[in-house]
Amino acid sequence: MxxxxxxxxxxxxxxxxxxxxxxxxxxxxxxxxxxxxxxxxxxxxxxxxxxxxxxxxxxxxxxxxxxxxxxxxxxxxxxxxxxxxxxxxxxxxxxxxxxxxxxxxxxxxxxxxxxxxxxxxxxxxxIVYEPFVYTRSKMFDTRDITPVRTILIVENKDTYWTLKNAVLHSDLDYIDMVIYGEGKAILSTFRYIEEVGGRVNDRYFYFGDLDREGIEIFNLFRKKYSEYEIVPAVKYYEYMINKVGVENAKAIRTHQKVKDYSSFIGYFSDTTGHNIKTIVENNLYIPQEAINKTDIKELRVIGLQ
Structure with missing residues (x-):
């Protein structure tokens, strides 16, 4: 030496x-x-x-x-x-x-x-992971012994806030945790799920804007975390389309790309799939903020899937 x-x-x-x-x-x-x-x-x-x-x-x-x-x-x-x-x-x-x-x-x-x-x-x-904002239901820990729990990832802040309050007040008692995805940020932060009690065998649902970018986020999210079974919150999307109407969907303000939306459409009925295709191919969108506090009673009845 x-x-x-x-x-x-x-x-x-x-x-x-x-x-x-x-x-x-x-x-x-x-x-x-x-x-x-x-x-x-x-x-x-x-x-x-x-x-x-x-x-x-x-x-x-x-x-x-x-x-x-x-x-x-x-x-x-x-x-x-x-x-x-x-x-x-x-x-x-x-x-x-x-x-x-x-x-x-x-x-x-x-x-x-x-x-x-x-x-x-x-x-x-x-390596430590970037944390995300989340809310767990009052029953989350008591359900730790159950085979699966239901976790909902929401793209936007306002919708997260509305659903978070509903979960805390047990108005949506079928949801055990709601996560604020913060747009594309969830692609890098989701690994934090391990730190907050999420398990691979839990059920994961994604709910975002109904537009090209929202669908692309879901596709990338599901691909990156393929060990988790992540699916769209079908009933929430259907409810949002029916509430607003395809004819009232707004024109996209900025150019968006989506490589493939056929796999996303495959989760829905033929009618809903056709409506989603119409919205996407005509550069339209329905923001998830179309759902608000006044819709919670309906959401409680229809569930996620």
Whole structure:
């Protein structure tokens, strides 16, 4: 192991020393020959770090060396605390996005971990998910022993608010949890369902605007989380169409694309499917805000599917 005569702390953005792992630094890179770097890679790093990649790419090792030395010290000390990936990334690379969003970071921390044959678990880090807003019914926990519970994901804020109040007051007692999907945000936040008690075998329903974008969100949502059985809230869509009428559907304000709506239509009766096709193909839409507090009694009777 090659050490400098006057050890220096390797610093990122002038962090306090208490945040630094490699407080006894290796010799400066400018003082080392390729032969010495080879020796450092084979004998100086903690044994759990894979060295095959960097033995064949010494120039990259020179560039990544400050980070690798930190990682070596961290892994050898067996970190007692598991940090979030962003916290650990800031500690190791000086950039909180280096592990979770390397494309938006100054440095790709994932590439270094891959080169060293390490995982997030090896460096005491874990991915945490963006939370979503949700409301559980009063009976949610008592139904934990039942085979399945019913969870409704709603695209827009106002409709979530209306249905949330109905669920809390047991006016829609067939819904155990309602989630605010926040448009396309649900595509990245839904994994948080594991943290709030949702299970793969629960029943999941989606309800959004009846337009091209709303259908596309459903398609992407169902595809990304295919382990969950996510289906449209058929009765709510049918009720919304019947309440407003196809002839009163509004023109879409902005251009929208949908790659495929046939699979979405397949969940509905022929009549409703035809109405949805008419709305979509004529660039029309019905916002889910067409359903409001005055409709709760009807929704209680018709259910979701």
């Amino acid at each position: 090659i050490r400098a005569k006057n050890p220096q702390v390797i610093s990122f953005y002038q962090l306090d020393e208490k945040y630094l792992i490699n407080s006894t630094a290796f010799a400066p890179i400018s003082l080392l020959s390729d032969k010495q770097l080879y020796l450092e890679l084979t004998t100086g790093l903690f044994h759990r770090l894979g060295n095959n990649y960097y033995l064949q790419h010494l120039q990259e090792y020179k560039e990544h060396r400050p980070y690798i030395l930190r990682i070596s010290d961290l892994v050898s000390s067996r970190p007692a605390e598991t940090l979030t990936a962003n916290e650990r990334a800031f500690e190791l690379f000086g950039d909180e996005k280096a592990l979770t969003s390397p494309e938006h970071a100054a440095f790709d921390g994932n590439a270094v971990l891959k080169n060293l044959e390490l995982t997030l678990e090896d460096i005491g880090a874990e």
